[in-house]
Amino acid sequence: MWNYEKRLQYPVKITQTNPKIAQVIISQFGGPDGELAASMRYLSQRYTMPYNEVTGILTDIGTEELAHMEMICAIVHQLTRDLTPEQIEKSGFDKYYVDHTLALWPQSAGGSPWTATYFQSKGDPITDLHEDMAAEQKARTTYDNILRLVKDPEVCDPIKFLREREIVHYQRFGESLRIVQDHLDSKNFYAINPEFDLRANCK
Numbered sequence: 001m002w003n004y005e006k007r008l009q010y011p012v013k014i015t016q017t018n019p020k021i022a023q024v025i026i027s028q029f030g031g032p033d034g035e036l037a038a039s040m041r042y043l044s045q046r047y048t049m050p051y052n053e054v055t056g057i058l059t060d061i062g063t064e065e066l067a068h069m070e071m072i073c074a075i076v077h078q079l080t081r082d083l084t085p086e087q088i089e090k091s092g093f094d095k096y097y098v099d100h101t102l103a104l105w106p107q108s109a110g111g112s113p114w115t116a117t118y119f120q121s122k123g124d125p126i127t128d129l130h131e132d133m134a135a136e137q138k139a140r141t142t143y144d145n146i147l148r149l150v151k152d153p154e155v156c157d158p159i160k161f162l163r164e165r166e167i168v169h170y171q172r173f174g175e176s177l178r179i180v181q182d183h184l185d186s187k188n189f190y191a192i193n194p195e196f197d198l199r200a201n202c203k
Contacts, residue, residue: 030106030114
């Protein structure tokens with residue numbers, strides 16, 4: 001279905017560790033508006049999307065979100081590698097360290113573990129696409145918040161790239177919503193669920 005290239009979608013080359021900032025950025029791995037939730041949302045929703053062109057968009061973006069998750073993990077790893085116990089304790093990274101050492105584990109900036117309740121897969125194309133558009137805006141806002149806190153240009157650069165991709169995804173989901181509405185309007189079936197209602201009740 002897709003090809004995996006053994007390189008990041010956008011380079012991450014961070015030379016200065018900063019576990020304090022890593023604790024903020026990790027939210028885009030396992031937080032409520034992070035890349036893991038986004039990829040699971042879109043790759044789940046595509047199965048009940050009745051229109052092939054929109055299924056393709058969900059697959060494309062869901063796959064790209066996995067690449068973004070990989071970038072976030074690379075950022076967190078490079079910000080925390082080779083830390084001394086003194087650096088860990090001084091930065092407040094000790095609570096994470098006790099449970100995970102320096103391994104990557106999906107959680108929010110507040111320490112809450114990732115959960116599938118962060119996303120919905122409803123089986124209604126209009127409902128799902130509105131959720132997708134909102135999710136991309138929430139992710140964009142989270143990246144805005146991160147950029148207000150981060151001063152290191154080596155960290156800002158890939159974060160800015162990820163923020164830009166959220167805007168593109170929002171636009172593509174807006175296009176997808178128009179495709180769905182056009183399909184429904186063409187048969188005067190707007191505001192129903194074509195996955196069930198066209199099949200069961202409509203002629």
